Amino acid sequence: MFDSLQEKLTKTLRNVQGKGRLSERNMEDTLKEIRIALLESDVNYMVVKDFLEKVRQESIGQDVLNSVEPGQLLVKIVHDQIIELLGAKDSSLNFASEGLSKIMIVGLQGTGKTTQAAKLANLLKKQGRKPILLAADIVRPAAIEQLQTLGRQIDVEVYSEGIDVPVLAQVENGIRYAQDKGYDTAIIDTAGRLQIDEELMDELKNIKDLIHPEEILLTVDAMTGQDIVNVANAFNDLLQVTGLILTKFDGDSKGGAALSVKAVTGVPIKYTGVGEKIGDLETFHPDRLAQRILGMGDVVSFVEKAQEEMDMKMAEETANRLMEGKFTMDDLLNSIEQSRKLGPLSSIMRMMPGMSDMANAINDADADDQLKKIKAIIQSMTPAEREDPSIMRSSHKRRIAKGSGTRVDDVNKLCNQYDKMKKLVKSMSSMRSMFRM
Numbered sequence: 001m002f003d004s005l006q007e008k009l010t011k012t013l014r015n016v017q018g019k020g021r022l023s024e025r026n027m028e029d030t031l032k033e034i035r036i037a038l039l040e041s042d043v044n045y046m047v048v049k050d051f052l053e054k055v056r057q058e059s060i061g062q063d064v065l066n067s068v069e070p071g072q073l074l075v076k077i078v079h080d081q082i083i084e085l086l087g088a089k090d091s092s093l094n095f096a097s098e099g100l101s102k103i104m105i106v107g108l109q110g111t112g113k114t115t116q117a118a119k120l121a122n123l124l125k126k127q128g129r130k131p132i133l134l135a136a137d138i139v140r141p142a143a144i145e146q147l148q149t150l151g152r153q154i155d156v157e158v159y160s161e162g163i164d165v166p167v168l169a170q171v172e173n174g175i176r177y178a179q180d181k182g183y184d185t186a187i188i189d190t191a192g193r194l195q196i197d198e199e200l201m202d203e204l205k206n207i208k209d210l211i212h213p214e215e216i217l218l219t220v221d222a223m224t225g226q227d228i229v230n231v232a233n234a235f236n237d238l239l240q241v242t243g244l245i246l247t248k249f250d251g252d253s254k255g256g257a258a259l260s261v262k263a264v265t266g267v268p269i270k271y272t273g274v275g276e277k278i279g280d281l282e283t284f285h286p287d288r289l290a291q292r293i294l295g296m297g298d299v300v301s302f303v304e305k306a307q308e309e310m311d312m313k314m315a316e317e318t319a320n321r322l323m324e325g326k327f328t329m330d331d332l333l334n335s336i337e338q339s340r341k342l343g344p345l346s347s348i349m350r351m352m353p354g355m356s357d358m359a360n361a362i363n364d365a366d367a368d369d370q371l372k373k374i375k376a377i378i379q380s381m382t383p384a385e386r387e388d389p390s391i392m393r394s395s396h397k398r399r400i401a402k403g404s405g406t407r408v409d410d411v412n413k414l415c416n417q418y419d420k421m422k423k424l425v426k427s428m429s430s431m432r433s434m435f436r437m
C-alpha cells in the first residue's frame, strides 16, 4: 500500500530540492503535483484541498533557516501535515476505571470484524488483561464457529448461546457472565451487512444503549475506495464511533481513501490490521505511517535538527537581551513563537500545577487567532518601530492596522501589553543586578 503515492510524492519533492530556492512559482507547481499524487491515490478531494491549503500556509509563514534548503523545509512541512491528517498520537483504548470494559467491534460485512476482535483479544491478553469474546453475529452458525475457532487458537473464552436466542438477550447474558467470571474486557463481535441498512443499525444502536461500551471500534477495509468515507460517516452519525481499525493494510490498494476517513469523520485511527494471522494487528502510529508514505526520513530529521538548533540560538539570544533589560517587539514575537511550538496553549497550561481549570476554559482556536493577530501586527511594523514602539504616532498605528488587517484598537492593546512586559523585564534585570552586588 502507498507505494505509488510514496513514489510520486518523493519524486515531486526531490525535484524542488534540486531547485535550491522555493519561489511562489515553483511552489505552485509543486503543490499541483502533490495534489495530483493525492487524488490519484484516492484521497478524498475535500481532504486534499484542506491539506494543500495548510501546506501553503505553513510554507509562507516559515522562517528561513540558513542551513536548510527551502525544498527540504517543504518536505518537513508536508511530513508534518500528513501526521496532522492521520491524527492524534494517542491511540490507546479507554477502559472502565473498575469492573468490566466493553469494546464493540462494528463494520460492514467482510471488513474484518471477527478477525480483528480475536486479534485485539490476543493483544490485550499480552498486555495483561483478561478478555472474553462475545458472539453477537448470530444469524449464520458459521460466523459463531469462526469466532470460536479463533478463540481456541488464542485461548480466550467465547460466549455464545447459538442462533436461537435473540442477540440483545445474548449480549446482556454474556456481559453478566463476563462480570461473574471476573473478566475485565468484553469484546463484542457484531453482525455486518454488505451495505448500511436500517435493521442492522437499529440492532447496533440497541446493543450500544444496553451496554454503554467504553469503545466502539469501526473496522474499515483499506481496500475499498472512496465510498468508505460515506460508510464511516453513517456508522459514526448513529453510534458515535470512538476509534477506527483500518484493516487489510497489507493489501496493494492505493490507500488514500483509508487516509481520508480520519480527516472526514474526526474519529481517531487506533489500530491497523496488516494480515490474516492473529498477530497481524498493530497499534497505530501516525508518525511512522507518515515516514512510510513520504519515505524521506533523512531529510525530515535533518530539518528538525536545524530547527531545534535555531530555536535554541534564538531562545538564548532573547534570554541574554532580557537579562540586560532589553525587550523589543521582536523579542515579544520570538517568545510567542517559541511558546507556540510547545503545543496548543491549553495543553501547555495543563502541564502546570493548578492551571487545569483555566486550561479547560481556553479556546485554542481563539487563542491561536489572537496570536496570529499579534504576529501580523508586529510584522507590519518597521524595524525601528519594533525596537522602540514609543516612537509610533497615530498615523503609524493606522498604517500598521491596515497592513495587518486589524484595528488601531488592536495595535494599541498590543502596545499596552508590550509596555507592561517591558516594565517587568526591566524590574527583573535590576533585581538581578542587585543580587549580583
Ligand SMILES: Nc1nc2c(ncn2[C@@H]2O[C@H](COP(=O)(O)OP(=O)(O)O)[C@@H](O)[C@H]2O)c(=O)[nH]1
Residues within 6 Å of the ligand: 107, 108, 109, 110, 111, 112, 113, 114, 115, 116, 192, 219, 247, 248, 249, 250, 251, 272, 273, 274, 275, 276, 280
Ligand atoms: N489481508 C488481510 N486480510 C484480512 C485482515 N483482516 C481480516 N482479513 C480477512 O478478511 C476476511 C473477512 O474477515 P472477517 O473477520 O470474517 O470479516 P467480518 O465479516 O467483518 O467479520 C477474512 O478472510 C479475513 O481473513 C487483514 O488485516 N489483512
Ligand SMILES: [Mg+2]
Residues within 6 Å of the ligand: 113, 114, 115, 137, 143
Ligand atoms: Mg464476522
